[in-house]
Structure formats: C-alpha cells, structure tokens
Amino acid sequence: MKIKVAGVGLTKFGEIWDKSLLDLALEASKEAISDSRLALSQIDAVFVGNMLIGKIAGQDHLGPVIASSLGLSCASFRIEGACASGGLAVHLAIQGILAGTYKNILVVGAEKMSDAPITQITWALMGAGSSKERKAGLTFPALYALMAEAHMQKYGTTRKQLANIAVKNHYHASLNKMAQYPFEITVEQVLESSLISSPITLLDCSPITDGAAAVVLSADDSKKGVYITGSAVASDTIDLAERESLTELKATQIASKTALKQAGVEIKDIKIAEVHDCFTIAEILAMEDLGFCSPGAGGKFIASNATRLGGKCPVNTSGGLKACGHPVGATGVKQIIEITQQLRETAGQRQVKNANIGLTQNVGGTGATVVVHVLQN
Amino acid sequence: MKIKVAGVGLTKFGEIWDKSLLDLALEASKEAISDSRLALSQIDAVFVGNMLIGKIAGQDHLGPVIASSLGLSCASFRIEGACASGGLAVHLAIQGILAGTYKNILVVGAEKMSDAPITQITWALMGAGSSKERKAGLTFPALYALMAEAHMQKYGTTRKQLANIAVKNHYHASLNKMAQYPFEITVEQVLESSLISSPITLLDCSPITDGAAAVVLSADDSKKGVYITGSAVASDTIDLAERESLTELKATQIASKTALKQAGVEIKDIKIAEVHDCFTIAEILAMEDLGFCSPGAGGKFIASNATRLGGKCPVNTSGGLKACGHPVGATGVKQIIEITQQLRETAGQRQVKNANIGLTQNVGGTGATVVVHVLQN
Numbered sequence: 001m002k003i004k005v006a007g008v009g010l011t012k013f014g015e016i017w018d019k020s021l022l023d024l025a026l027e028a029s030k031e032a033i034s035d036s037r038l039a040l041s042q043i044d045a046v047f048v049g050n051m052l053i054g055k056i057a058g059q060d061h062l063g064p065v066i067a068s069s070l071g072l073s074c075a076s077f078r079i080e081g082a083c084a085s086g087g088l089a090v091h092l093a094i095q096g097i098l099a100g101t102y103k104n105i106l107v108v109g110a111e112k113m114s115d116a117p118i119t120q121i122t123w124a125l126m127g128a129g130s131s132k133e134r135k136a137g138l139t140f141p142a143l144y145a146l147m148a149e150a151h152m153q154k155y156g157t158t159r160k161q162l163a164n165i166a167v168k169n170h171y172h173a174s175l176n177k178m179a180q181y182p183f184e185i186t187v188e189q190v191l192e193s194s195l196i197s198s199p200i201t202l203l204d205c206s207p208i209t210d211g212a213a214a215v216v217l218s219a220d221d222s223k224k225g226v227y228i229t230g231s232a233v234a235s236d237t238i239d240l241a242e243r244e245s246l247t248e249l250k251a252t253q254i255a256s257k258t259a260l261k262q263a264g265v266e267i268k269d270i271k272i273a274e275v276h277d278c279f280t281i282a283e284i285l286a287m288e289d290l291g292f293c294s295p296g297a298g299g300k301f302i303a304s305n306a307t308r309l310g311g312k313c314p315v316n317t318s319g320g321l322k323a324c325g326h327p328v329g330a331t332g333v334k335q336i337i338e339i340t341q342q343l344r345e346t347a348g349q350r351q352v353k354n355a356n357i358g359l360t361q362n363v364g365g366t367g368a369t370v371v372v373h374v375l376q377n
Numbered sequence: 378m379k380i381k382v383a384g385v386g387l388t389k390f391g392e393i394w395d396k397s398l399l400d401l402a403l404e405a406s407k408e409a410i411s412d413s414r415l416a417l418s419q420i421d422a423v424f425v426g427n428m429l430i431g432k433i434a435g436q437d438h439l440g441p442v443i444a445s446s447l448g449l450s451c452a453s454f455r456i457e458g459a460c461a462s463g464g465l466a467v468h469l470a471i472q473g474i475l476a477g478t479y480k481n482i483l484v485v486g487a488e489k490m491s492d493a494p495i496t497q498i499t500w501a502l503m504g505a506g507s508s509k510e511r512k513a514g515l516t517f518p519a520l521y522a523l524m525a526e527a528h529m530q531k532y533g534t535t536r537k538q539l540a541n542i543a544v545k546n547h548y549h550a551s552l553n554k555m556a557q558y559p560f561e562i563t564v565e566q567v568l569e570s571s572l573i574s575s576p577i578t579l580l581d582c583s584p585i586t587d588g589a590a591a592v593v594l595s596a597d598d599s600k601k602g603v604y605i606t607g608s609a610v611a612s613d614t615i616d617l618a619e620r621e622s623l624t625e626l627k628a629t630q631i632a633s634k635t636a637l638k639q640a641g642v643e644i645k646d647i648k649i650a651e652v653h654d655c656f657t658i659a660e661i662l663a664m665e666d667l668g669f670c671s672p673g674a675g676g677k678f679i680a681s682n683a684t685r686l687g688g689k690c691p692v693n694t695s696g697g698l699k700a701c702g703h704p705v706g707a708t709g710v711k712q713i714i715e716i717t718q719q720l721r722e723t724a725g726q727r728q729v730k731n732a733n734i735g736l737t738q739n740v741g742g743t744g745a746t747v748v749v750h751v752l753q754n
Binding site: 045046051054055057058059060061063064065067068072073074075076077078079080081082088091092094095096097098099100101123124126127128129131134232233234235236237238242250251254364365368369 | 422423428431432434435436437438440441442444445449450451452453454455456457458459465468469471472473474475476477478500501503504505506508511609610611612613614615619627628631741742745746
C-alpha cells in the first residue's frame with residue numbers, strides 16, 4: 001500500500017467561540033487542498049470524520065454540507081466511530097483510492113464541542129460507550145479510571161507515572177502553536193488537580209476542544225513525499241465488563257499487527273508516534289499494546305523519557321489529546337498531520353531528527369474501535 | 378466491477394415494539410450470513426448504515442456494538458448520510474473489497490424510529506437538511522411539497538398522477554409479507570387523506586418505520602449469482618434554495634451516469650428498479666433523472682403502468698419507501714435486497730419475469746446525497 005499524503009490543513013485547537021463547525025472544517029479543508037497543489041476540481045471525494053454535531057446542533061449529513069460548501073458535487077460521506085471517527089475516515093478514504101474509484105480524496109475531521117452545555121456534551125460523548133455501563137453511572141473518566149486502577153494493582157504503576165505523561169505532552173504542546181494548552185505543567189500540579197474519578201485527576205484528562213484537521217490523500221506515488229503504507233481497524237466489545245482484561249486494548253494489538261505487516265516494518269522501526277491519550281492511562285496501554293514495551297512496563301518506559309522529544313521514539317509530539325486538544329472527530333486526522341509534518345521536517349521546534357517511519361493509533365470509546373496507520377517517506 | 382451479493386437478510390418492516398435496534402440489526406445480519414453460507418469467521422468487516430440512533434437513544438458507535446454482538450473483532454464502521462446511509466455503506470464496503478483489503482463484508486442498515494416521540498423524530502430527521510431552511514420552518518414534507526408544486530406548475534403534473542404512485546407501491550406491498558403496509562389503497566383515498574403540506578397529503582408520504590436489512594458482499598466472482606456491477610455517489614447543495622432547479626436532482630443524474638458506465642449498460646437495459654420514493658413526487662423525479670423518461674414526463678410515464686408489476690420496467694416492487702416502509706438507514710440496503718431477490722427469482726408473488734439487470738437509487742435529504750447501484754446476474 002502506498003497512498004500519498006498530498007496535503008494537510010489544521011485549525012488552531014481550543015475553545016473557538018467565533019467559528020462554527022463548518023467554518024473550521026472549511027478552513028482546514030482549503031488549507032489541505034492548497035497544500036496539495038491540486039485544483040479543487042481534482043478532488044473526487046470528501047470523507048468527513050465527525051461524532052457529535054448531530055446530537056449537539058441537530059445537523060447531520062455533513063458530507064454534502066462540506067462538499068457543496070467547497071463547490072464540489074462529488075461523492076461525500078460522514079464516518080462515525082466515536083473518537084476514532086477521523087482515523088476511520090482516513091482508512092475508508094484509502095480503500096476508495098486503492099479500489100481505483102477515487103484518485104484524490106479530501107478527508108476532514110471536525111468537531112465543535114464548546115457550544116453545548118457540559119451535561120449535553122457528556123450525554124453525547126457517552127454514545128461511544130455501552131448503554132449498560134452508562135446506566136450504571138460510568139462516564140468515560142470512570143471507565144478509564146477502572147483501567148488505571150487495574151493497571152496499578154496488577155503492575156504497580158504509580159500515580160506519578162500517570163502524571164508524568166501529562167507533563168510530557170504539555171511540554172510538547174508548549175512547542176506547538178496550534179495546541180489548545182501550549183504551556184508546561186508539573187507533576188505536582190497533576191497530582192493536586194481535582195479528583196475526577198480515582199485515580200484520575202483533572203490533568204489526567206484530555207479537554208473539550210473545537211477544531212478541524214484535513215488531509216488530501218492521493219493515488220500519486222510518483223513523487224517524493226509522505227505515504228501511508230499501513231492502515232488497519234479492529235473492534236472489541238462495547239462493554240468493558242465483557243472483556244477478559246482491563247489492562248490491555250486487544251483492538252490495538254490486532255490493528256497494529258496488521259498495519260505494520262502491510263507496511264513491511266516492525267514496531268522497533270517506528271521513530272515517532274501519535275497515540276490516543278484521552279486519559280494518561282491510555283498512553284500507557286498504547287505503549288504496551290503497540291509493543292513499544294512489554295505489558296505492565298508502560299509507566300516506567302514513559303518515565304524513562306524514551307518517548308519525550310529527544311528520546312528514542314518521541315510520542316505525541318503534537319501535545320497529544322491531553323494538551324494539543326481532542327476535538328473528537330478531528331483527532332485521528334490530526335495525528336496523521338503531525339506525523340506528516342515530522343516526516344516532512346516541517347515540525348519546527350518540536351522536530352524529531354531523522355524520523356522516517358511514524359505510527360498513529362486512534363481509539364473509539366474504551367477501545368471498541370482502534371485504527372492504526374503507518375506513515376513513511 | 379463485480380462484487381457478489383453473497384447473502385441477504387431482512388426483518389419485517391413496521392412498528393416493531395418488542396425489538397431494539399440491536400435486535401433488528403442482529404436478526405438481519407445473522408440471516409444474511411447464513412444465506413451467504415460463509416462461516417462467521419470469514420466475515421472480515423462490518424459496515425453499518427444508520428442515521429438516527431445517536432439522536433434518538435444516545436447510542437452511537439454502532440460498528441463495534443453490532444460486530445462484537447455477533448462475536449467479531451474485525452474492522453467495523455458506521456456510515457451516515459441521512460436517508461442514504463444504507464446505500465453509502467454498501468458503496469464503501471464495495472471499495473474495501475475492490476481495494477483487496479476485505480474479502481467478505483457484512484453491510485447492515487438498521488433504524489428504530491418508533492421509540493421516539495414524533496417531535497423528536499422530526500428534529501432528528503431534519504438533521505439531514507439545511508439549518509437555514511429548517512429555521513424557516515421547512516420540514517421534509519414541505520421541502521418535497523415545493524418540488525411537487527414546481528413540477529406541477531412547470532410540467533402540468535397532476536395530483537392524481539402523484540396519488541397513482543402511492544397506489545402502485547401499495548399494490549406491490551400487498552404482495553410483500555415484509556412490508557409495513559401490505560394492503561392496497563385507492564387514488565381517492567390518497568387525495569382525501571389529510572393535507573400535510575400542499576400538494577402533499579398523508580398518503581403521499583413514506584412512514585416512520587423500524588427495520589433492518591443486511592447483505593454480505595463478497596470478492597467471490599467464480600460462481601453463479603447476483604453481482605453489483607456499478608456503484609456511484611454524488612452530492613448536491615444541502616439548501617434547496619441554492620439549486621438551479623427544483624424539478625430535478627442533479628446528484629441522481631451524476632451518480633446514475635457513472636454507475637451505468639461502470640456496469641457497461643444503458644438505462645434502457647434496466648428491467649427493474651428500486652427508487653427513493655420518500656414522497657410520491659420523488660419517484661417522478663427519479664424516473665426523469667435516471668432517464669427512464671424525459672424531464673416532465675414522469676407523471677404520465679408512471680400513470681401508463683410501465684413501472685407497475687407487469688409493465689416494461691417495474692419500479693419499487695418491494696412497495697418502495699411508501700408502502701414497504703422507510704427505516705431510514707436500512708432503506709438503501711433493502712433496495713439491494715429487493716433487486717437481488719428479483720434477480721435470484723425468489724420474489725414470490727411479485728416476481729418480475731426475465732429480470733437480469735436492476736438498479737437502485739437511494740437519496741439523502743432532498744438530494745444532497747444520491748447513491749446509485751446496478752445489479753446483474
């Protein structure tokens with residue numbers, strides 16, 4: 001598989017009160033098309049990743065809303081898979097190109113979360129999880145708290161190790177002007193922030209974010225550039241209670257194995273990664289499930305600074321979901337953009353040297369959907 | 378393109394109070410897998426077409442909900458494009474197979490509409506349309522009423538011609554035990570039913586329906602069977618007000634041209650079709666935009682009985698959206714099933730003789746999305 005990332009476009013992430021979801025989606029889309037140097041008329045499909053807009057603002061049917069606003073009458077689609085919507089949209093766009101049906105596809109992930117009251121957002125987000133567990137009062141922080149608690153009990157992972165992840169990702173975000181929180185925090189600040197669901201505190205959690213991210217994917221493999229060489233999706237039970245283990249996401253294991261095989265590389269070849277740190281514990285699970293370290297060793301591995309800028313495989317150089325922000329439907333596309341910018345060596349202050357192979361991991365819910373991509377130049 | 382329709386499964390359409398969306402989706406899915414004679418483990422992806430469940434019941438993320446309930450950990454996706462969600466899911470599943478990524482895909486369209494109060498359903502459905510037009514008070518019956526009015530003024534189409542479409546589709550449904558309304562009605566009943574939005578009366582409208590439809594699509598082209606040989610999608614503006622004409626759906630014209638070209642056939646070769654008669658006027662527009670008759674001639678063409686069982690090209694032998702029912706996310710998949718059953722010659726009392734090439738047209742909103750498929754055996 002060799003699908004070119006021909007163009008990228010990203011809005012500022014944050015609480016963006018003066019722009020609508022459509023404004024954000026069009027801003028990112030136009031930038032990505034311009035960056036691709038393709039004419040608008042060469043875009044032959046639009047894939048939209050979005051989770052919440054129907055429930056928050058009533059408006060579904062975003063495919064033609066965005067396509068026609070750009071002046072396009074081509075095929076358009078909205079893909080939804082909770083917080084993995086963006087990654088799924090990228091995966092399906094790749095299928096359309098590999099099929100030979102489409103040549104140049106605009107994939108845009110967009111979310112406008114700050115317009116809705118927090119109770120409505122919580123209700124809307126819980127659509128990603130199990131109805132049963134929701135009725136039992138389990139919100140996502142509580143579900144990930146159960147996983148964190150299990151990991152701490154089973155492997156001796158510490159609160160400080162969790163906090164360290166937020167600190168690292170805020171440091172990375174401090175070098176990223178598009179990030180929602182471009183500033184550093186300390187371990188003490190994480191530990192002392194409000195308890196949300198034990199052991200998770202406020203600063204272990206990714207925020208509510210507005211933003212959009214767009215890429216143009218292309219069949220063109222004739223020129224130098226960044227290519228997606230692996231793309232895979234796996235599913236798991238929507239109920240956490242039905243899983244054999246709380247300390248792993250099997251869908252990450254399955255999807256990454258397939259994506260790495262497609263790309264013809266091994267996890268040790270990966271020089272940079274963007275993973276789904278919706279809560280700090282999720283980054284530990286990602287490291288272990290992807291095989292960057294052994295099961296249970298994630299906390300220590302990250303604490304060793306191996307995944308901090310300057311380490312052997314920097315993870316979440318964008319600032320991750322934690323500090324760059326998490327506009328849910330946009331996240332999977334933003335991950336592709338961060339790796340593309342790193343491979344293009346246009347990541348500025350957060351540039352990783354000699355990065356030639358990168359990976360993204362995008363999670364829906366508590367791992368009921370996982371999408372993994374491998375990128376190379 | 379040659380994608381086998383390896384299996385089909387359909388629930389009864391109607392107000393189904395004793396089953397949940399998941400119950401319906403699993404019932405249709407299991408039947409389709411059984412009909413395909415594939416082992417469950419051979420299904421390597423699940424594509425779900427659904428529009429409303431997040432807004433009605435909170436539950437999004439249907440891909441893994443359905444996949445894991447079947448015992449699958451393969452890739453899963455939810456596709457949303459308003460009432461074209463089912464057709465879009467079929468189209469994208471085809472891309473996954475053509476890409477060589479997936480071999481056997483379960484596509485399931487499902488909707489559970491009767492659980493919600495009518496005001497909530499109206500709000501949820503309006504997500505398919507323009508925010509601006511919604512704020513002006515235009516619901517879908519009103520938007521299609523504008524199109525009907527324009528067609529009547531421009532071409533002299535009559536109320537009786539519109540009513541005749543509902544009568545035909547109820548006649549077809551009277552031969553279909555899965556239909557929501559398996560009984561005949563008269564032109565007088567249509568004309569005398571409650572006025573919804575002039576000139577549209579209650580019996581010009583498709584109903585609120587619960588139901589699910591599933592197909593297994595397969596890369597297998599070695600055996601006798603029914604194949605999808607054309608699949609195309611086009612978009613148009615979400616605002617009716619921004620279009621050049623109210624009496625045509627350009628997206629139907631674009632998508633059908635592409636799909637017929639892929640299949641290597643012309644519209645005159647089509648022996649049977651299922652089209653998106655969400656309101657009676659929509660079937661007239663479909664006939665004209667697909668090229669079954671010239672622009673403006675749709676009312677007369679249908680009144681000639683050319684599209685009634687026994688005519689030269691029966692249309693909506695299932696009963697259509699009008700009388701078989703319209704569980705929005707399921708409709709596009711159900712259309713594929715009806716044509717498959719006709720081509721397999723398993724359509725019972727409503728069997729069309731010597732049908733070898735069929736077409737489906739699935740519309741989202743007022744034509745902002747249109748999906749067209751061509752099937753052959």
